[in-house]
Amino acid sequence: MAANGGGGGGGGEDGGDLLQAVEAFFSDTEDAVVMAFRVAKSQASWSVAGRRTRHSTKPRVLALTVMRSAATQKFKVKLHVLKQTPTGMQSAKIYKLKNLNKVEAVSSDNSGCTFVLGFDNLKNKPVAPPQWTLRTRDDRNHLLTGILKLCKENLGRVPKIVGMDVVEMALWAQANAKTLPSEGRVEKGSVDTGVEKGGKVSVESELVSKAEEEDMEALLGTYVLGIDEAEAFSERLKRELTALEAANVHAILESQPLVEEVLQQLDAAQGSVEDMDEWLGIFNVKLRHMREDIESIEARNNKLELQAQNNASLVEELNSLLEKLSIPPEFAAVLQSGTFEDARMPQNLEACDWLASSLRSLEAPYLDANYVNMRAVKEKRLELEKLKATFVRRASDFLRKYFSSVVDFMISDKTYFSQRGQLKRPDHADLRFKCRTYARMLQHLKNLDKSSLGPLRKAYCHSLNLLLRREAREFANELRASTKVSRSTGAWLESSQGGVAQGTGGADTSTVSDAYAKMLRIFIPLLVDESSFFASFMCFEVLPLNPHGADEDKDEDGDGGSAAETNGSDTKSTEQNPAELESLNLSLQELLDGIQEDFYAVVDWAYKIDPLRCISMQGVTERYLSAQKADAAGFVRRLLADLQSRISLQFNRFVDEANLQIEKHDRNVKQMGVLSYIPRFAALAGRMENLIQGNSRDVVDQAYMKLVNTMFAVLERIAQVDPKYQDVLLLENYAAFQNSMFDLANVVPTLARYYQQASEAYEQACTRYINSIINYQFERLFQFAQKVETLLYTISPEDVPIQIGYTKMDLRKTLKASLSGVEKALPAMYKRMQKHLTSEELLPSLWEKFKEDFMDKYESVEGLLAKCYPTEPLTPSSAEMKEIFKNFIF
Structure with missing residues (x-):
């Protein structure tokens, strides 16, 4: 390591010892130690306002x-x-040099050795x-120039750099330049700050920013002398300082008495200052020790206070968690082995409420996420799940048996059903009352385990289906057995006009359609009520139903079907x-299904008695179908739609x-007069119009179209058998159709259209x-006149006689x-x-x-002869011919 890299050591260790200790600390890393100080x-800590800032x-x-x-x-510099x-070096903080953006001197330190990074x-x-x-x-300059160089x-x-003399640091760097490797692998001990040994580096460009350099040049420019080097500038400043100090000393010496007095005072003050400093x-030592003791006491007190608060919070949380995890023995007994008698239902419902709330309280967000995965919470949740599964299984088994037993009891009692000579309206009030006892328990079963409702719904449907089918059968x-009516014939063309034209040989078959209407009046509200009760009782999340059909369909006995009861769980969704x-x-x-x-x-049965009663039954069915608008009564709507299709x-x-x-009507036999199906269709149409109810108008109109089209087609076919009497047969039958349909055509648009068609065919x-x-x-006469008219197209009237x-x-x-x-x-013509005519009433109009x-033709011939044969008058004339017709006596 370069020399002086560990300057500033203390505590009995020189710089080399400090550097060795630091290198030993980094020996296990790839970092190479450049310097250590x-x-x-x-660290500044603020006290009460108005006092000085104290530092630790x-x-x-x-x-x-x-x-x-x-x-x-x-x-990468750190x-x-x-x-x-006592055990060695420890790392307290690491700074990356790439994040360093400012070095600022502390103004309160006159020595200039304190700074902030x-x-x-x-x-x-x-x-x-x-x-x-x-x-x-020197240590400061050594450290900062190394940092700036890196x-x-x-x-x-x-x-x-703020608050530091950059020139001083640059001069110091020139005097203490070292080398720093820039290429190759960094080896420990081969890295240092400074510049190459023996070299000379212009540090101004490295330590002085461009703005500072411009300021220095402006400052130097204020001097007359040109200054090229810092040494010359420094020498000049020293000389000027010496001159200023000499002038000051001369001024002081001139006032010697005052100076001596000041010196005496300064000596006295210096003694006092030294005593005060001591x-x-x-x-200061005592206060420092006291401050350290206070800080230690405060730290211990803070830790104890924080620990006490944490302990109190922990105890409170644990008590709350234990309350959630505890299982009351009375609830556990009810859920595991309690009975489902009516008297015990409040206890069962209370236990279900507790179980549902307990399971919910162990889930987020009701339980803190930190507790959800705790072992105790998981074990308690597993225990509650087992308790829930046990109760759901027991309750489901009980309800399945209960539904079956209640229905079996009703089926075994014949008084619940219609008997010979007595029609009995089905009454399920007692059944619903018994089921309603367990409505809230079903709601709890849905909340605990929604999948458990599937088997219960199937069991209820199976049991009640047997009862409903038995009641309907x-x-x-009994409804058919108690309805007395003569059976009509479906072959409405085979009997005489007086009987078959009425459709039933004169018998009143209104009781047939009344019986069908009563069947609907009794069972459709019942089925809608059962659908509504089932949807509510079995906890389906659908909108509530309108349990009744149309108001006019209530039974005349005054005991209409009851409304669907709710089970306490109203549907809130809109x-x-x-x-x-x-x-x-x-x-x-x-x-x-099956009913x-x-x-x-x-x-x-009604069709076999009187097929035309299908019209009134169709109207009744349509009225009930239009009254069923609740979506949940889908099966009832499908039942009515199927009945409508069957009718x-x-x-x-x-x-x-x-x-x-009609198509087989006397085929291959010569026909005369009005065909038999014309008046019989009129009677049939009149009866069908009397039976129309509601929207069955379309059904009847379709029947009219099919029958009348066939009637007209068969009439045309029969008329072609004998061309000699073809027109007579057509005009008589079309006239008969118009006469029989006149009243109905005024009120029935479909028949009015066929009436118009028959009128045109008749004409x-x-x-x-x-x-x-x-x-x-x-x-012969009219053919001669026709030939003359044709001849007039080519010649004049005067040339015709020649x-x-x-x-x-x-x-x-x-x-x-x-x-x-x-x-x-x-x-003779008359x-x-x-x-030719069989209908005497047509003869006057035809004549x-x-x-x-x-x-018209005779007058036309007379005019033609007068034009072409003026000398040959027509005898008798048209006026005489009119007199002959007028004198004609039938």
């Missing part, structure tokens, strides 16, 4: 070490603060930085839980059978038929053949029409249409 560390001084050793970086080949103990990573510390005091200025070479910068030294059987709703619907499917078969049996299927079956009978058939009657007698076949002679022959004996021909069409 004994220093006094003082402690001996320390400052050691500067370096370690070359293998990557950058630069030194400043170690060491303290000596400012590190930028310690700016935010609330404690003031320590002050370091070296023995001599900062310059390894960091490329120097810290800011006393102050004694007092007995009620449906939004539906999709997962819980799906789980509830699956459970309700299991609870109510739909009895509803289907009633529908099939529609049965009614469509009836419509298909009727449609098939077309009438026109064709009238033309055939006219042509039968006057075809054409071959259109001469006046040809005209006379045609008129004679057509109009000869016209007075007798008209009655009788022909009378012979009037005949007269109108005939006279």
Whole structure:
């Protein structure tokens, strides 16, 4: 190690001994010791306001070490603060030199050996930085120039120097320059501060910043003489100082008497000061010892006080934790082996409350996170979990057996069900009262172990499903047995018009639809109530249900279904839980599955008696379906939807059978007059309109469309069998359809559309038929007129009589053949029409249409002859022909 690196040693050790001790301390590390100094560390401590700041001084050793970086080949410099103990050196603090940003002298120390090292990573510390005091200025300069040299070479910068004479430090560095390796591996003992031996370094550029250099140049520039070297400037300052001191001495000597008096006073004051200094030294030692004793006492008192507070807090925490970990024996007995009788339920519920709160108190955030993983807490949590599992298993076994026993008791008692001659409304009030006793326990089971509710829900659904199916089966059987009505025929075209047109041969079948409505009125509110009670009793997190259907569906006996009872755990959520709703619907499917078969049996029974009663049953079902808006009653809605589909299927079956009978209507047989299904459809439509309720309008309209389309298609097909009487058959049947549908078409839009279609078809058939009657007698006359009209497109009217076949002679022959004996021909035509028609009421209107069409054509012929054959008048004239019609007597 370089010489003087361990300057400033004390305590009987020279500099070399201190350096050896420090090197021995760092022998096990890769750090190389550059220098080491004994220093006094003082820390400012503030006292009462108005008094001086006092310092506590402690001996320390400052050691500067370096370690070359293998990557950058630069030194990593550290400043170690060491303290000596009886066992050797100990590291008190380590500073990295790269964080050093300021070196500031302490102004209160006139010797200049005390300074403060400012590190930028310690700016935010609330404690003031320590002050370091070296023995001599040489030690101070040695340490600081070494630090500045290392900062310059390894960091490329120097810290800011405040309150120190930089020129003095630079001159000292010139006089005491040493070498510091910059390349190669750093070996212990080969590192020191300073510059190369024998070399000369310009330290001004290293120790003086640019700003300070500019200030110095400005200061030197105030002198007239040019100063090139610091030695010359220093000599000049000394000479000026000597001159000033000589002038001062001369001035003092001139006032000798005063000086002597002052000297006497100074001697007296010096003696007093020396005495006071001696006393102050004694007092200072005593005060220092007293201060150390007070600090020691205060430290012990603080530790004891802190220990007492910690002990009190610890005892309080342990007592609180022990309260949470203790298990009351009465609760443990109830949870492990208690009974579930009605009288014991308050104790069971209280034990459940305690168990739930105890488990919750052992979990974060109710328990401090530091305690959660404690062994005692884990063991107690495991014990509580075992206690919970035991109670949940016992309670679940009891409830499964309890549900089964209550339902079995009700099934074994026949008075609960409908019997011969007596319909009995199902009453589950007693069952719900017994179940409600355990509603709160189910809520506790959900809080303790939500998975335990699954088997309990299945057990309840299985037991209650047996009861509901038995009640529905007995009620449906007795309902059908007690309903007296004549069976109608489904083949509505096979009987006579008087019987089948009414659909049931005159029998009143309203009791059939009434029986179905009563089935719904009794069981739909019951099923909704059961769904609501099940959702509440089994702790499903869904919105509450509307337990009733429409108000008008209450039974006339006045004992409507009861509302769903709550179990004390009201649902607070305002939004539906999709997962819980799906789980509830699956459970309700299991609870109510199979009961739909009895509803289907009633529908099939009603269809066999009177198929048209499907219309009223459809309306009743739609009314109930529209009343079920609660989501949790999903199964009830599906049941009503299935009933609606089944009723529609049965009614469509009836419509298909009727449609098939229309298609088979007297096929291959000549038909005359009005077909039988026309008036029977009118009677059927009238009855269907009387049975329509609610939204079943669409179902009936679909039936109308299917039947009427088939009727019109079959009518057209039958009419084509005999083309001679085709138009007569069409006009008679379309007229009959209009006459029978007139009233209904005014109120039913679907029938009004078909009424209009029949009216158009009737007009077309009438026109064709009238033309055939006219042509039968006057075809030759009207054909001659038609040919003349065609000829007029090419020639003038005057040239028509000279054409071959259109001469006046040809005209006379045609008129004679057509109009000869016209007075007798008209009655013959009337009788022909009378012979063709089977409906006498159509003859007057057809004859009037005949007269109108005939006279229109006759007047047209008369005008044509007057234009082309002015000398050949039409006989009889149109006026005479009108008189002939007017004098015609039927």
